[in-house]
Amino acid sequence: MAEATIVKPDLDFVKGVIAAGGESLKKCYQCATCSVVCNVTPDQNPFPRKEMIWAQWGLKDKFKGNPDVWLCQQCNDCTAYCPRGAKPAEVLGAIRKQTIQQYSAPAFLAGLVNNKTFMPVLFLIPAIILLITGGFSIPEGDIVFSNFFPIHTIQFVFTPALLFGLAVGVMGVMKFWKDMKQAAGVTSGDLKGSIIATAKDVISHGKFKDCGVSKDRFLSHFLVFYSFVALAIATGFGVLYIDIFHVMSPFSLFGKGWIVKLFGLAGAAGLLLGVSLMVMNRFKNAAKVGIGSYFDWLLITIIAVVMASGILAYLTRLAGIAGLAYPIYFIHLVFVFSLFVYLPYSKLAHLFYRGTAMCFAKYSGRDKTIDN
Ligand code: SF4
Ligand code: SF4
Structure with a gap:
């Protein structure tokens, strides 16, 4: 029996x-x-x-x-x-x-990010940190954001925030990889081939083309993904100009830092289009598949505010409206900080876990797109 x-x-x-x-x-x-x-x-x-x-x-x-x-x-x-x-x-x-x-450790932070009751707290914490570190008195004269929140203070606050987000994410995927190996009883495989094949999938967004109902997800996700890449390149060049070439204001369009502005504007425009398409697709398919959860909308909201505040801060600076430009810039900083620190706890953590799972599927032979 x-x-x-x-x-x-x-x-x-x-x-x-x-x-x-x-x-x-x-x-x-x-x-x-x-x-x-x-x-x-x-x-x-x-x-x-x-x-x-x-x-x-x-x-x-x-x-x-x-x-x-x-x-x-x-x-x-x-x-x-x-x-x-x-x-x-x-x-x-x-x-x-x-x-x-x-x-994702610590568990309380994961709980905080994913509980809508605490949403105001989520943005209040970075706002307080930035107020303490930046001071924020509105400067007289031409609008120069680095006079409001110095570039080196930005590096001092935002670099640890990003490193924290990345470190928690990397530790999470290491545990996840170990658990996947244990659960599947897999001890070896072609790691290098799996990583290369996964990178090709991610770069081409090939899996999205298999979607039926939400075909439009390919374009919106593609735009958002590559906009982040463009913004990361802009940030990288910004750091390079400031720390290596010692150009304190690398953001003028035709100055030495024109490349920062080029990638920054391309990233902002792509993000604007991509996020708008994401929101439209959600409403278009709502009857068939629902509108999404708080988890989905929190990330969309953070990205949308980062993008909108970045563009508005730029436009109000060009228009010379200091009373708007500086507060909008502050909101922009709060949401960028939130994006970095909450990275491993929010839906953006799929960057870590989906890529790792796709790689493991190839490594273990579950996905047959490479020979093991
Ligand atoms: S399981 Fe996922 S990939 Fe498969 S049909 Fe459902 S949503 Fe699409
Ligand atoms: S009823 Fe259950 S098994 Fe059938 S399609 Fe729906 S989710 Fe899948």
């Missing part, structure tokens, strides 16, 4: 998934339509049907070191075709949020 399997549900996990946007979870009756329509899942042991039952039963441990929830590209095809309205794409999104919280 077969031994009985004792299921030990983690009810807090189920409640967490439901609170994070997976409230439709209980509607699933395991028909597997979702796994059939998913263009991204491997044929063997496909997702997201199995994840739906694990989440329903509160089998939290099944998600420890599970790459599949990250291989999902959130295209929403499964949600559109689910006959029960169980919204598997939203449920996987809620599970990803739980995974981020599980792997």
